[in-house]
Every structure is written in structure tokens, then in C-alpha cells.
Amino acid sequence: MxxxxxxxxxxxxxxxxxxxxxxxxxxxxxxxxxxxxxxxxxxxxxxxxxxxxxxxxxxxxxxxxxxxxxxxxxxxxxxxxxxxxxxxxxxxxxxxxxxxxxxxxxxxxxxxxxxxxxxxxxxxxxxxxxxATVIGLGLATRFARRLRRSARSAQEIADGDLTARLPETGRDEITTLTHAVNAMADALAARLQAEREVTANIAHELRTPVAGLIAAAALLPDGRAETMVKERAGRLRDLMEDVLEVARLDSGTEAAEPRWVELSALARRVVRAAVEGRTATDGTGPDVRVDVVTDAMVETDPRRVERVLTNLVTNALRHGAEPVLVEVDGPTVRVRDHGTGFPEHLIAQGPQRFRTGAEGTGLGLGLTIAAGQTALLGARLTFGNPTDGGALATLTLPVTPEAGR
Structure with missing residues (x-):
């Protein structure tokens, strides 16, 4: 009731x-x-x-x-x-x-x-x-409507829209509660913004030292030490670039540059790069396959789609288990691995930076960037665990009227 x-x-x-x-x-x-x-x-x-x-x-x-x-x-x-x-x-x-x-x-x-x-x-x-019943129902309807509006705004804040605020009307206890929630949202938004700015500033400050470190590592003589330094410096550079990309997505200044692209060719390019980057010295690489059910020409930003698919494939190889299957079905691309699946909090709430289901194996930035780029493209990215095991990420790109040309 x-x-x-x-x-x-x-x-x-x-x-x-x-x-x-x-x-x-x-x-x-x-x-x-x-x-x-x-x-x-x-x-x-x-x-x-x-x-x-x-x-x-x-x-x-x-x-x-x-x-x-x-x-x-x-x-x-x-x-x-x-x-x-x-x-x-x-x-x-x-x-x-x-x-x-x-x-x-x-x-x-x-x-x-x-x-x-x-x-x-x-x-x-x-x-x-x-x-009294009619008047009571009228007043109750008014209060319930205000509470429902407040609940919707509070849910928007919980979903990440820190600009949403509850309407402050009246002078009763509901208004007092509304004011408290808005004050909490303001404080939370200010704190998150400060944390993002600090993180971005740290990443900016590290760009020059990291670039110098990589340049210095290139001068080392070949050997185990040189390999270790280059590998660590490369990981530090990738982490720094991920943080900066998250900061750019948060700033809202990024814009997509759409053009027509064949989705299957883009998917094959992503898989080829992922396999080459993980191929061992003996020539063995990860088992990543591309399956084209229905090819499609889509008008989108290929660089950003490539970034999303690269992060999904990389995440599947890092946290899942082979084989990894990339399936192109019209404007939809599915990336599936055969590991333990996504954590429940990720499926329910979506990717969150600095939170990952695998202890000590990441900061959750890869999927956070994928989700941010997806939103920028006007696309949809969902996560799930199939009943027969593994993890499944589904990217659905928007279809324009000229998509079938």
C-alpha cells in the first residue's frame, strides 16, 4: 500500500x-x-x-x-x-x-x-x-507526488547525475529533508570534482617524467633489466593516459567525429592489434576470434568505437579466460570470454573507476573509459553473465536511416 x-x-x-x-x-x-x-x-x-x-x-x-x-x-x-x-x-x-x-x-x-x-x-x-477522506486523499496525493519527485531526483543523483537537485517548495518536514539531500549532493559533487581535478593534475604532472623515463629506458643495453624497466614504464604510461582520458570524458568537452565505417573490418583490426600486443616471443598468441553474423555500415566515430572494443577485449583477456569471441551482428558487437564472469556490482551499477572485481589486477579504468566513450557515441553498453558461464559485454551502436546503403 x-x-x-x-x-x-x-x-x-x-x-x-x-x-x-x-x-x-x-x-x-x-x-x-x-x-x-x-x-x-x-x-x-x-x-x-x-x-x-x-x-x-x-x-x-x-x-x-x-x-x-x-x-x-x-x-x-x-x-x-x-x-x-x-x-x-x-x-x-x-x-x-x-x-x-x-x-x-x-x-x-x-x-x-x-x-x-x-x-x-x-x-x-x-x-x-x-x-475528510476526499480532503485526506488530496493532501496525501500532494505529499506523495512531492516525495516521488524527490525520490526520482535522489535516484538520478545516485546514478551519477550530480547536477540533479530536489525541488525545495513549502516549509514542512519534506522541504527540510529535501534541503538536506540537496546539501549532501552539493557536498558530494564538490568532493568528487576536487578528487577528479587532483587525479587529472597528478596525471598531467607525470607525463613529462614518464616520457623521460621511457626515453631513458630505450638507452639501456638489451637485457632483463632493460625489459623490466620498459615494461613497467609502459604500464605507468598507459595508466596515466587512462586517467587523463577519464578526466577528458568527465569534463564534457569531448565530441564524436562520425563517419561511415564497416563494423566487421573495425572489429578485425581491434582483434589483430590485441593479439599482436600479447603474442609471445615463440609466436604463440591469445585465442581471440571474430565471428560476423551480419555485417553493417554504421555512421559513428571509429576511433572511439575502436577504443571501446579494445578495452573490452583487453579486459576479457586480462580478467577472463580464452577463447574470447568477438561477434558482429549488424550494429551490435558482443565480446565474450569464458572466465568467471563479471562481478555482480558491475552488472547492477555499471563500471566504476578504481573499483574492480579482481583483487590487485586493475583499477577499473578500462571499462569506465569504455562506458564513457559509449555514452559519447550515443550507443549502449551492457554487461551480463551467460547461464553457461563466462562474461558477455554487448555494444549496440545507434542506427541512422542511411545505414542500409
Missing amino acids: GLRLKIGATITVTATLAAMVTASQVPVLLTNRECDVQLERLHYAARLTEQQGRPALGLTVDPPELPGPLRAKILGGHRATYVQSTGHGNVIWAAEMSDGGAVLAMHTASNGLSDEVERVMWQSGAVGTGV
């Missing part, structure tokens, strides 16, 4: 209970008032009868029709009242025992006001409950 229905149901139940209590208690109070008046009349009539020596004001002595419950009440010598129901309405009785042991009693028909009030109260209660 949603918040709107809960608030509406609460108001309806409260209004119904209030109407029931009012409609049941007010007639009782009116009847009690009639009984009090009847006792006052009995007291006055008894005094007047004693003075005149004969019954006055409708007072009767030992009336045979005196109700049994009332007779039982006055046996102790106390005055009492009793409401007798008849076919013509209620009769209000009042009686007491005289000093001589006689029963002095008076009775009059009820004015019927309590019955009329009870009927009116029930009608008014029903109308009031209906009005």
Missing part, C-alpha cells in the same frame, strides 16, 4: 471513529440530562405533595406499572431513574421511597431529541467522513 492510500485510510478510519463516538455518546448525554431533570421534578413534586397532603404535579403513589428494574434500584432508599422503551418511544421514570415506605414516582415521555440527534449525528458523521 502506497503512502497516499495509507494517509487516506488513516484519515478515514480516524474520522469514522470520531463520528461513531460522537453519534453514540451525544444521545446518551441528552438522555442523562432528561433523567436529571426528571429527578429534580420528582424532588419538587414530593415536597409539594407533603405540604398539600395530596399528590401534585403528576406524582403517583405506589404505581402498579412501575418498572421492575427501577423498583429494585429504590429499595435501598435512594432516588433513581429509568428509561423505559415502549412502542411509542421512550418513557423517563423517576422514583423514590417516602418516609412511610410508599413509592413516589413520576414518568413522562421523552422529548425524542436524543433519537433525532442520534440520527442527525450519524448522517453528519457519514458526510464528514466522506469529506
